Amino acid sequence: MDRLRRRQRPLFSGFTTTEIEKMERLLKESDQQLDKEFFQKVARRFSSSAARAGKPVVKWTEVQSWFITRQQDCLSKVASSTDASNHDSPLPESNPFNKTKESSRIPEGETIPDLSELKFEARSSKDGAWYDVDMFLSHRILTSGDTEVRVRFVGFGAEEDEWVDVKNAVRERSIPLEHSECHRLKVGDLVCCFQERRDQAQYFDAHIVNIQRKTHDIRGCRCLFLVRYDHDDTEERVRLRRLCCRPT
Secondary structure, rough: OEEEEEOOOOOOOOOOOOHHHHHHHHHHOOOOOOOOHHHHHHHHHHOOHHHHHOOOOOOOOHHHHHHHHHOOOOOOOOOHHHHHHOOEHHHOOOOOOOOOOOOOOOOOOOOOOOOOOEEEEEEOOOOEEEEEEEEEEEEEEEEOOOOEEEEEEOOOHHHOEEEEEHHHEEEEOOOEEEEEHHHHHOOOEEEEEEOOOOOOOOOEEEEEEEEOOOOOOOOOOEEEEHHHHHHHHOOOEHHHHHHEEOOO
């Protein structure tokens, strides 16, 4: 099952102005689910147009990356729940997992951090990949004392909602790196890597095994990063554009 994540990374440079305008309209007006079939349809339409004569064909993963970057998802807040019930329950208004802003009395002259802009990702129990969270729907506390939240992923309907463990499977969203930030990465660092396969494109945790530093050019960072995926121990050399780091 293909799942998508929005990432604020540089857009694919091969799109024409007309193609970009078309995708902007689709993003605003289309009621379709943004799935693999949708991206393939858009890619085929662009590749067969007269304006693309003499240019490389558009891959569906390139369309996917553009939409992931541009897609806007809802604001959420994070915090722990104080409800000790073992039953599923909607998130209370005061719970920062709820999308409404928390209202509380603050001593005069003091301020609290604004959590309204925080965005989160959750790891699916179905495939171990990380996906952007659209909203937190409800929560429950298990007999073990662990807290779970029911999440809806960006770009998916209610049929894909999942219960995930708050402690181990929910975190603040990983951040794509700018070309000038490649020096921040070191061997051994944990990253979230965009793994592209023939039939799927997903984000998985990985550790950097080796770095080949290269001179940057007009295209940006040309360094190569050898990563080992945590979920299956496979290794792959990737460019910086496919790596995201944990917020500090």
